[in-house]
Amino acid sequence: MATIDINQVSKIYTGGVTAVRSVDINIADGEFIVxxxxxxxxxxxxLRMVAGLEVISQGAVRIGDRVVxxxxxxxxxxxxxxxxxxxxxxxxxYENLAYGLKNRGTPKAEIAERVAEAARMLxxxxxxxxxxxxxxxxxxxxxxxxxxxxxxxxxxxxxxPLSNLDAKLRVSMRGEIKxxxxxxxxxxxxxxxxxxxxxxxxxxxxxxxxxxIEQIGAPLEVYHTPASTFVASFIGSPAMxxxxxxxxxxxxxIGPAMFELGGYAPASxxxxxxxxxxxxxxxxxxxxxxxxxxxxxxxxxxxRLVHGTLGDQPLTAALPPETALGDAINLAIPPDRLHFFANxxxxxxxxGLPAPTTPAAERLGAGRLVAHR
Amino acid sequence: MHKTRFFDHLILIxxxxxxxxxxxxxxMTSTHTAAEIHSKGLMLSPGGHFAETYTTVLTRQGGFTxxxxxxxxxxxxxxxxxxxxxxxxxxxxxxxxxxxxxRFRMANLxxxxxxxxxxxxxxxxxxxxxxxxxxxGLINTYTGLIVPLLASATGTFYxxxxxxxxxxxxxxxxxxxxxxxxxxxxxxxxPLSRTMMAAIxxxxxxxxxxxxxxxxxxxTDESFFTLMRxxxxxxxxxxxxxxxxxxxxxxxxxxxxxxxxxxxxIFQRWFIKGLTESDK
Numbered sequence: 001m002a003t004i005d006i007n008q009v010s011k012i013y014t015g016g017v018t019a020v021r022s023v024d025i026n027i028a029d030g031e032f033i034v035x036x037x038x039x040x041x042x043x044x045x046x047l048r049m050v051a052g053l054e055v056i057s058q059g060a061v062r063i064g065d066r067v068v069x070x071x072x073x074x075x076x077x078x079x080x081x082x083x084x085x086x087x088x089x090x091x092x093x094y095e096n097l098a099y100g101l102k103n104r105g106t107p108k109a110e111i112a113e114r115v116a117e118a119a120r121m122l123x124x125x126x127x128x129x130x131x132x133x134x135x136x137x138x139x140x141x142x143x144x145x146x147x148x149x150x151x152x153x154x155x156x157x158x159x160x161p162l163s164n165l166d167a168k169l170r171v172s173m174r175g176e177i178k179x180x181x182x183x184x185x186x187x188x189x190x191x192x193x194x195x196x197x198x199x200x201x202x203x204x205x206x207x208x209x210x211x212x213i214e215q216i217g218a219p220l221e222v223y224h225t226p227a228s229t230f231v232a233s234f235i236g237s238p239a240m241x242x243x244x245x246x247x248x249x250x251x252x253x254i255g256p257a258m259f260e261l262g263g264y265a266p267a268s269x270x271x272x273x274x275x276x277x278x279x280x281x282x283x284x285x286x287x288x289x290x291x292x293x294x295x296x297x298x299x300x301x302x303x304r305l306v307h308g309t310l311g312d313q314p315l316t317a318a319l320p321p322e323t324a325l326g327d328a329i330n331l332a333i334p335p336d337r338l339h340f341f342a343n344x345x346x347x348x349x350x351x352g353l354p355a356p357t358t359p360a361a362e363r364l365g366a367g368r369l370v371a372h373r
Numbered sequence: 374m375h376k377t378r379f380f381d382h383l384i385l386i387x388x389x390x391x392x393x394x395x396x397x398x399x400x401m402t403s404t405h406t407a408a409e410i411h412s413k414g415l416m417l418s419p420g421g422h423f424a425e426t427y428t429t430v431l432t433r434q435g436g437f438t439x440x441x442x443x444x445x446x447x448x449x450x451x452x453x454x455x456x457x458x459x460x461x462x463x464x465x466x467x468x469x470x471x472x473x474x475x476r477f478r479m480a481n482l483x484x485x486x487x488x489x490x491x492x493x494x495x496x497x498x499x500x501x502x503x504x505x506x507x508x509x510g511l512i513n514t515y516t517g518l519i520v521p522l523l524a525s526a527t528g529t530f531y532x533x534x535x536x537x538x539x540x541x542x543x544x545x546x547x548x549x550x551x552x553x554x555x556x557x558x559x560x561x562x563x564p565l566s567r568t569m570m571a572a573i574x575x576x577x578x579x580x581x582x583x584x585x586x587x588x589x590x591x592x593t594d595e596s597f598f599t600l601m602r603x604x605x606x607x608x609x610x611x612x613x614x615x616x617x618x619x620x621x622x623x624x625x626x627x628x629x630x631x632x633x634x635x636x637x638x639i640f641q642r643w644f645i646k647g648l649t650e651s652d653k
Contacts, residue, residue, distance in 0.1 A: 078549065
């Protein structure tokens with residue numbers, strides 16, 4: 001158990017390609033941090049630098065109060081779970097779990113005890129004498145996790161551990177990882193490109209893009225106040241609608257649609273407006289609304305995703321499944337759910353409108369998150 | 374699945390006949406007496422001298438010095454074959470390990486240089502090799518017989534390809550598990566290469582067993598004679614009106630064939646197992 005400090009860490013490959021640029025993350029003891037971003041954003045490289053599998057070009061990584069830049073991976077007191085499990089194919093499950101302990105000269109009795117404990121925790125007891133070949137994907141993944149657990153390391157590092165599993169198994173393994181991490185209280189860094197995995201697992205999310213941190217924050221914080229258009233479009237499914245708008249005083253124009261912001265004016269002139277598909281709803285009588293021309297509809301069962309155009313800009317709305325649809329529908333959005341981003345930098349402008357006081361429960365967003373999933 | 378038909382069997386039977394007939398003829402002929410073979414030619418029916426011919430071949434002390442027996446020659450061939458195969462596997466595995474897992478300058482260039490030089494057959498470099506061995510005083514030793522032929526481009530190449538196919542994560546997992554370069558090699562790579570080793574053992578044992586030219590140069594002492602030389606020397610005795618011991622030559626040939634066949638049969642199981650077991 002330990003804190004991990006990633007301090008101004010960069011990775012520059014020979015040839016001058018910068019994969020990770022001056023990253024700062026302070027991870028508290030027992031915290032579950034998820035690094036999320038599209039492929040090639042440097043998240044795996046960052047994790048591998050913490051693991052010691054890649055050389056740190058600049059900056060320092062501290063595990064506990066020890067700088068580990070030049071420490072061998074074996075001596076960093078970390079355990080890693082790989083995407084393709086990386087189990088030793090010629091060893092039984094027991095030997096796989098015991099190998100790391102054996103190399104460290106742990107007494108035999110203690111190895112047996114720790115392996116038994118991990119096997120019990122992961123329900124691997126019936127399979128201890130089998131080889132990885134004879135296991136299913138989920139079981140292999142559990143063995144890979146068991147190999148990390150038995151070592152009782154200061155930190156777990158997960159490198160897209162669920163990517164090779166089918167969708168259903170992924171959901172249940174996600175739950176298991178979360179539960180296990182809670183139970184053991186081990187500091188964890190988890191790399192994924194799946195925003196859903198990131199949202200559900202993380203205590204704090206680190207959104208990376210092009211080797212740089214876009215935003216660090218709790219999942220809901222990132223969801224509700226994305227720091228940039230990149231984060232806005234990456235976190236949440238379907239992706240947040242980003243449309244061109246024009247702000248004059250407190251009046252916002254998006255194509256033909258006009259919104260009153262009631263005195264709120266974070267900027268003026270053209271900017272990018274973000275609207276979450278799930279914040280859009282069918283307009284009630286007399287409400288400020290705008291017309292969406294419907295292109296096509298995706299049925300998800302729990303909701304229907306209506307893809308259409310507002311003026312000449314594409315827009316997606318997540319509506320309840322019973323919604324009646326025509327060629328065009330009238331939509332409304334509470335003004336406090338609008339997000340504003342600068343056109344040039346993509347950075348967030350202002351913190352959005354203060355929410356009206358009444359529907360506080362709804363504002364929490366928890367229910368909504370579940371629904372949109 | 375394709376249903377086996379009469380015609381398929383016919384082709385298979387023809388193949389078997391084509392391959393097996395010479396062996397059967399050799400064996401049958403070896404059970405006749407030399408005089409009979411000399412007058413009647415090759416035989417297809419069993420003769421009555423199986424036991425005595427084979428006992429003679431294995432135990433009679435022959436050669437110029439009258440000390441070398443067939444059994445001794447079998448043993449020599451065996452030492453050569455096994456030493457050859459085992460040595461080649463160890464050497465080429467270590468070489469491939471260095472080439473694949475250690476990044477040193479011009480590793481690839483080094484590999485290709487080794488590879489191309491070793492592509493030259495033994496016959497091309499036989500004079501310098503012989504001279505080196507003479508100067509080292511290794512004539513008439515097992516070391517001299519085996520060591521110069523150990524460096525194997527084929528083996529190195531196979532192991533190199535195999536190691537390259539081992540996923541990198543395995544190495545990384547082992548590093549995190551605290552296994553150094555030596556432990557990784559012994560605990561992970563060697564067990565993983567078992568099927569590869571079996572395959573190379575088959576090839577190299579047969580290659581070593583069948584060596585003729587090199588042992589002939591390297592050994593003047595008859596106690597180092599291999600089977601292949603023995604067969605030849607039997608046919609060389611044309612003294613006066615004596616008929617060459619055809620039966621003994623055939624018996625030795627049959628004996629010479631057995632060990633490679635056994636090796637192939639034994640290791641083939643491993644070999645096929647390795648090929649059919651998916652998911653390394």
